[in-house]
Amino acid sequence: MNILTMLTDNPILCAALAITFSLMGVEAWLVRRALREPELRR
Numbered sequence: 001m002n003i004l005t006m007l008t009d010n011p012i013l014c015a016a017l018a019i020t021f022s023l024m025g026v027e028a029w030l031v032r033r034a035l036r037e038p039e040l041r042r
Contacts, residue, residue: 007014 007017
């Protein structure tokens with residue numbers, strides 16, 4: 001089955017995936033910012 005048709009048929013799954021990916025993006029941004037902060041303090 002095609003992934004796109006599966007997502008359009010199941011809006012709850014689509015929302016769950018969107019939330020998961022946005023959380024992963026926020027986490028990656030926080031980690032990147034935390035790694036960059038010591039360089040800014042020097």
